Amino acid sequence: MTDNIQIEREETDSKGRYFIRLDGEEAEMTYSRAGAALIIIDHTGVPDALRGRGLGKMLVERGVEDARKEGRKILPLCPYAKAEIGRHPEWRDVLQ
Secondary structure (H helix, E strand, O other): OOOOOOOEEEEOOOEEEEEEEEOOEEEEEEEEEOOOOEEEEEEEEOOHHHOOOOHHHHHHHHHHHHHHHHOOEEEEOOHHHHHHHHOOHHHHHHEO
16 A cells, blocks of 8 residues: 555755645655755644555655765654654664
8 A cells, every 4th residue: 555655855955845645635744954964854744534554654764764865864853753763763873
């Protein structure tokens, strides 16, 4: 069920977001850029119709993967992202 889910990304000089469009709804994780090497995750939202599919976790995981690839660190101000990273010790290498 999650194999065909596509995570898209939009980014400007100061902010960005990851999002999944599915069944006419959109789940997203937004962040702000604090310089070239730090992103601050400030919000993760999954509509009720999409809950229970692990989409929030997928968004956070993609952010972690991209941070590693791009040499960035993450400061998770969003309670969900902070908790999700806390549940995955293997992701903590990207924490600020």
